[in-house]
Amino acid sequence: MTDASVPQNVAPPPAEVEDVELYHAHSWLTKYVFCQDAKVIAIQYAGTAITVGVLALVLSWVIRLQLAFPGAIPFIDASVYYQSVTMHGMIMVVYMLTAIFLGGFGNYLIPLMVGARDMVFPYVNMLSYWVYLIATLVLVSSYFVPGGPTGAGWTLYPPQSILTGTPGYDYGIILMLVSLILFIVGFTMGGLNYVVTVLQARTRGMTLMRMPLTVWGIFAAAVMALLAFPGLFVACVMLLLDRTLGTSFFMPSLVELGERKDYVGGSPILFQHLFWFFGHPEVYIVALPAFGIVSDLISVHARKNIFGYRMMVWAIIAIGVLSMVVWGHHMYVSGMDPWFGFFFAVTTLAIAVPTALKVYNWVLTLWHADIHFTTPMLFALGFLVTFVNGGITGLYLGNVIVDVPLSATLFVVAHFHMVMGIAPVLVIFGAIYHWYPKITGRMMDERLGKIHFWITFLGAYAIFFPMHYLGVLGMPRRFYEMGETAFVPASAATLNIVITVIALAVGFAQSIFFYNLFRSLKYGAPAGGNPWRAASLEWQTPETPPGHGNWGAHLPVVYRWPYAYSVPGAPEDYLPQNAPPMSGEHSP
Amino acid sequence: MSVMGLFFIFIFSVAMLWLARQGVFESPWLEEGEVTHRRRAAGTEPPPAAKVGLAIFLAVAGCLFSLLTAAFFMRGDAPDWQLPPIPGILWFNTFVLAASSVALQLALIAARRGEFERVKTALLIGAATAGLFLIGQIWAWRELLELRFFASSNAANAFFYLLTGTHALHLVGGLVALARTTDKVRGAGRVTRALTTSVELCAIYWHFLLFVWLLMFAMLIGWADGFGVVCRRLLS
Numbered sequence: 001m002t003d004a005s006v007p008q009n010v011a012p013p014p015a016e017v018e019d020v021e022l023y024h025a026h027s028w029l030t031k032y033v034f035c036q037d038a039k040v041i042a043i044q045y046a047g048t049a050i051t052v053g054v055l056a057l058v059l060s061w062v063i064r065l066q067l068a069f070p071g072a073i074p075f076i077d078a079s080v081y082y083q084s085v086t087m088h089g090m091i092m093v094v095y096m097l098t099a100i101f102l103g104g105f106g107n108y109l110i111p112l113m114v115g116a117r118d119m120v121f122p123y124v125n126m127l128s129y130w131v132y133l134i135a136t137l138v139l140v141s142s143y144f145v146p147g148g149p150t151g152a153g154w155t156l157y158p159p160q161s162i163l164t165g166t167p168g169y170d171y172g173i174i175l176m177l178v179s180l181i182l183f184i185v186g187f188t189m190g191g192l193n194y195v196v197t198v199l200q201a202r203t204r205g206m207t208l209m210r211m212p213l214t215v216w217g218i219f220a221a222a223v224m225a226l227l228a229f230p231g232l233f234v235a236c237v238m239l240l241l242d243r244t245l246g247t248s249f250f251m252p253s254l255v256e257l258g259e260r261k262d263y264v265g266g267s268p269i270l271f272q273h274l275f276w277f278f279g280h281p282e283v284y285i286v287a288l289p290a291f292g293i294v295s296d297l298i299s300v301h302a303r304k305n306i307f308g309y310r311m312m313v314w315a316i317i318a319i320g321v322l323s324m325v326v327w328g329h330h331m332y333v334s335g336m337d338p339w340f341g342f343f344f345a346v347t348t349l350a351i352a353v354p355t356a357l358k359v360y361n362w363v364l365t366l367w368h369a370d371i372h373f374t375t376p377m378l379f380a381l382g383f384l385v386t387f388v389n390g391g392i393t394g395l396y397l398g399n400v401i402v403d404v405p406l407s408a409t410l411f412v413v414a415h416f417h418m419v420m421g422i423a424p425v426l427v428i429f430g431a432i433y434h435w436y437p438k439i440t441g442r443m444m445d446e447r448l449g450k451i452h453f454w455i456t457f458l459g460a461y462a463i464f465f466p467m468h469y470l471g472v473l474g475m476p477r478r479f480y481e482m483g484e485t486a487f488v489p490a491s492a493a494t495l496n497i498v499i500t501v502i503a504l505a506v507g508f509a510q511s512i513f514f515y516n517l518f519r520s521l522k523y524g525a526p527a528g529g530n531p532w533r534a535a536s537l538e539w540q541t542p543e544t545p546p547g548h549g550n551w552g553a554h555l556p557v558v559y560r561w562p563y564a565y566s567v568p569g570a571p572e573d574y575l576p577q578n579a580p581p582m583s584g585e586h587s588p
Numbered sequence: 589m590s591v592m593g594l595f596f597i598f599i600f601s602v603a604m605l606w607l608a609r610q611g612v613f614e615s616p617w618l619e620e621g622e623v624t625h626r627r628r629a630a631g632t633e634p635p636p637a638a639k640v641g642l643a644i645f646l647a648v649a650g651c652l653f654s655l656l657t658a659a660f661f662m663r664g665d666a667p668d669w670q671l672p673p674i675p676g677i678l679w680f681n682t683f684v685l686a687a688s689s690v691a692l693q694l695a696l697i698a699a700r701r702g703e704f705e706r707v708k709t710a711l712l713i714g715a716a717t718a719g720l721f722l723i724g725q726i727w728a729w730r731e732l733l734e735l736r737f738f739a740s741s742n743a744a745n746a747f748f749y750l751l752t753g754t755h756a757l758h759l760v761g762g763l764v765a766l767a768r769t770t771d772k773v774r775g776a777g778r779v780t781r782a783l784t785t786s787v788e789l790c791a792i793y794w795h796f797l798l799f800v801w802l803l804m805f806a807m808l809i810g811w812a813d814g815f816g817v818v819c820r821r822l823l824s
Binding site for chain 1 (some may be wrong): 592720
């Protein structure tokens, strides 16, 4: 849709987009703590998310130690084990992955990539972070109340989650629910910002189809999150009322310890519907930003335009729409109508089409490309392999008849850790190595980065790949102790020990990353404005790190899509999005 | 969950139409030079960011209420389900909320014409009637509690409190926004463009809450039982 009336090669007229009244910090406190600048909020979000993420990593060691050496470590009793399982899952999925992709990368990258000065509602954006922080504090505070955090499992299924036998019955479960409600309130404020910024604050020339796929991924994920989180919100509020006021939304009549409870006629399945109505889109809320970021990393570090940009956008939209109608596949064993199961199996397997399309396009982008094996690229390739692996086991589990025997075994654990644990985490690492120079003005150490990559990638594989075999053997997940079982051979215990040892080692190896992260702040090589020679807008800021307001006096004007790499006839092997067109330029 | 199906068909159709108009079928790699946004090329102004933000917030709130409705019908299948009697004051409340909505619409019309005094009066009437509605809702709660229809005695009672409570909290949020708008109107002394936008946003939000209330009221009275039966039959 080139506008023929606009003459080429003349100085562009002043930007059409009105300059917004920018927020200005007046003191140290409003500049670094209660700051409304999206870049600062992004770092606050990411810092908090990584901190609780490390806590969740330590909790995973507790789980692994128990599985490998049952009963050998005195402080890990059944309660501690279940509490660790619950908190590990909840923190990683909600408080770490969702927060870092949308709150962290979303806040940093959206305004820079679409050429805006800031988010459209900076004050609400700041509020979003602080509510998120309070939510995490409430969650962590459950470690300091009598009874400790809840041990209900991250799915919090009633009736067991609010019965006395579950650890954390007194306060843990209440704090968990309150924390989730707060998180959703905070997230909704942030999500509104991300979506409206993409819709409203794009700079001149930045059409939707000229946005980098990172923005597309985060945008689609934010829309989905806005529509999916109300499901969790409703479930949490109703469960909280069941627990505190004694309502019977979810609680059926039941007898506990010989005592008849006052609950009547509630439906635990209703909770599962509401929970998974959020829970499944949640997977893609984490995955779509990862897809987007990986597309950009591969394109930049392979010096080639992304293959099938338009298909990639359509695939993101298709995945977003489809993922809202597949939640039932988490409930195959809940006794649902077979036709219902059939419907959900069909929609679930249908998601494989747009997802596979994306994988093919990544591979075809790499085909005959000028691949630079930088750390971000290695992580992107690591993601590709891990994601394909996890996706294929997803096809197994999407079929009702295969899922029924595999349900609640370690096969499921292996599957979802591959596809939404390891794969997105690899992308987070890749993205940090990639954008660190823009955020700090310094490069991270490549050698340490590569060591970090190989340990993390191979280690994660060594942890989760064997778990598939344990699952096929029928080894159940969530069990505190296996006890005497005829169907699990003794070698399974050996394998569990091996997995645990590797998990401990890989966990400790992350200190290489943190060392690199902090050391490079001061001693990293100066990066300059655009060390990767990338075409997208965030690398074209007048200052690095970008100053307040991002763009200096004038907003950039965008003339082309963000993937103009290896353009024939161009002075360099890439054309920035905001470089005026060359005379007679034709697209690659 | 059929309710959610209907809700999503609506949301997705809007989103898809919008995406198609925004040019997701274009080929960006073939386009060079400056591309102006379509709607701006047509000479119209883009809507203010706050209005887009409100539209998206309404989608989120709509999703929340649809989920509550879905849960209402799914839970309503159980044999113990018994809707509480409807306090007569709810009819009065419905009328008051409708009046509030009309007042804000009149405020918007006056703001567009630049009639400052009428905007002020209409906003105050809107706020007062909305406040009256909230008091009426509390009255209805008290009436039910005095008749010993507790949230814990039947899930239908619990849904009554949950639905009306969620709706009331949304209205309280709206009242905060309305108070800020009224304050701005007083400070400005005349009708400005920013004020018209603020009044418009309040009016849209009020109409949305009235719409939600009408559907909710129909459900609580039991007029929507037939719909619930259809929903369940679709899914089982």
